[in-house]
Amino acid sequence: MPTLLQTQTAPMSESSGPSLVFAYYVTGHGFGHATRVVEVVRHMISSGHQVHVVSAAPEFVFTMEIHSPNLSIRKVLLDSGSVxxxxxxxxxxxxxxxYCEIAVEPRDSILATEVEWLKSIKANLVVSDVVPIACRAAANAGIRSVCVTNFSWDFIYAEYVMAAGHHHRSIVWQIAEDYSHCEFLIRLPGYCPMPAFHDVIDIPLVVRPLHKSREEVRRELGVPE
Structure with a gap:
């Protein structure tokens, strides 16, 4: 999948291959996940594919950078990150x-809704950064999935459980089990341990291209050369 693995160097040109449909689930916690996803999605679309982004992140994060009828935004909250x-x-x-309120208690309803939606758009692949239940929904729909991230919520929440009480352990186990359904992890630099993923592909940082020169940035910040 060159559009996923070569986001820094892939040429911005139309693909001669078949058009694919990607469902890209993005955690709404902060803007970091969404902004790095923008660059991956931009390359997918430039290669002639359709991308349906599923996220609670503000729509403008995606639409300011990508202007294409092949981009669809579906605003849904499926994980909660950190309070x-x-x-x-x-x-x-x-x-x-x-997280329990958003993704655990309504779990059966979420899975049923996501499976129906994934089938309705005829998704070829589910990509997650890094919404746990997306991987399980993909498996239930009979669609392959991959994750793109440098950390996973089971690792983050495991530390929270130590502070908040072991009665929350089932949340961590459920998240890890959800992640285990993905085909492989596309792992970004600065990663933490992620044992839930069986196969891993390491790639460089995913970054957006510069819009201003070094000189412009230093001048605007008042930083002398």
Whole structure:
């Protein structure tokens, strides 16, 4: 899959191969996941494919960078990330309780809805960064899935469980089990341990191209040469 694995160097040209349909699930926690997904999606679309982004992240994050009828945005909240009082303070117990409320309690309903939707768009592949239940939904729909990330929520939440209480352990186990259904992990630099994934492909950083020169940035910030 060159459009996934060569996001830094792939030429922005139309593909002569068949057009594929990708369902790309993106966690809505912060803007970091969404902004790196933009570059991958941009290359997918430039290669002639259709991409359906599923995320609670603001739509403008994607549409400001990508102007194409082959991009569809479906605003759905399927994971919750971390509950934070500020940029550095995480409420571990509230984070676990929020995930339980959003993705565990309505799990059966979510899976039924996602399976039906994936079949309706005739998705060829599900990509997740890094929504756990997306992998299980893909498996239930008979569609292959991959994850693209440098961390997974089972690893993050495992530390929260130690602080919030072991009665939340089932959340971590469920997330790891969901991830285990994906075909392989496309692992980005700066990664944490992710034992839920069986096969791993390492790639360089996924970044968007520069819009301003070094000189322009330094001038705007008032940083002398």
């Amino acid at each position: 934070q009082a500020d940029a550095l303070t995480v409420d571990r117990r509230a984070s676990l309780e929020k």
